[in-house]
Amino acid sequence: MSAFDAAVGRDGPNHVGRAQGSPDIQHSAKHAAYALASKRIIAGYGFWIFLLSDIVMFSAFFAAYAVLVDATAGGPSGRELFDLGNVSIETACLLLSSFTCGLAGIGARTRNGFWFHGAMAATFILGAAFLGIEIREFMGMIALGAGPTRSAFLSAFFTLVGCHGLHVAIGLLWLLTMMAQVFAKGYRPDILRRLLCFSLFWHALDIIWVGLFTMVYLMGVTQ
Template identity: 75%
Template sequence: MSIALEDARIDVGRRSYLGLRIEHAERSLASKRVISGFGFWIFLLSDIVMFSAFFAAYAVLSGETAGGPSGKDLFDLNRVALETACLLLSSFACGVASIGARARSDFMYYGAMTATALLGAAFLFLEIREFAGMIALGAGPTRSAFLTSFFALVGCHGLHVTLGLLWLLTMMAQVFAKGYRADIMRRVLCFGLFWHTLDIIWVGIFTVVYLMELAK
């Protein structure tokens, strides 16, 4: 009885294995666009894993102020709301730019990319002013473990936004110089994924770093 069952299982397994092979042979290979999107998504996930280490460090150290200022003394909710609005709108503009590129519409692509860049730059400006203000108050990254982990986490995100802005300008220049070529379009796609991922990480930051601290 049990042998018969095992035989049947092997049979079913083999058939489905063959079925999978036939199905795979019938389907054409995924397009380069899908493959490069997947590859870049793997990179982004590794970046998210790296950020999660910074988040873990911050979550562990956020109370260790060493007698120095805590988040409640330093954070300004209005500025955080403004930063969040800038990044969310720039993420939206980036999506519009990717549609503009697919539609080969210069006006939509360059217009939306410019909006993305300006909103991203506004975010960075607000963040740099926040950092400068904190350092001027003597609350720099060397003051306490809380501030070290704060500057590491938020600064790492800011660094990503800075690099993203450079990439954004490069993509505008490449489309201008080379047109909406298939390989350039794949880079535009990857840039979009990168920019949207930065917004996802910012959601984590404004929740864990700012709102949690002010809710205490």
């Protein structure tokens, strides 16, 4: 039985004749179908607005960092603090997690539980590894006296990189939620749409990290 039939209240082919012959039922069917379509459109539109607002926020943080990158107040600069080896491992973990997230989407569309849950678990492990390396970097910098209050440069750095890390942490919680929903309810159309939204969110974080890695770390070390 389709979602359209469920919304209308039809249980099988015996109701087709009555639906076609009753103007009230036809009107209800059209109204239910319109309501379902409107909900999907509104949810999709709202999610794209959310992503765009996130991009605007990160753009503001990037601009602030570009202005304050030289305002070290006599403290350490990025060239003295950044370890490209650790950052490269971070980058590899996050980019590889984007690939496994795509594999999870394929598993969901094919209704392959082993493929879906395995790829999602790999995505979680890689994302958690990225987050762990970033937290260790922050703790090491703070231990050296290069915390966010040391200079305007470090304030901008911790705000920009920390905001991205917070998004990754939220994404990991969202990932676990989607795995639980698929396990409990299966591959329903509404859950597949949520999975698509999660994939877009996760890939957007990867794109932002590429810009962050280039502007903050690579340019910071070569200055």
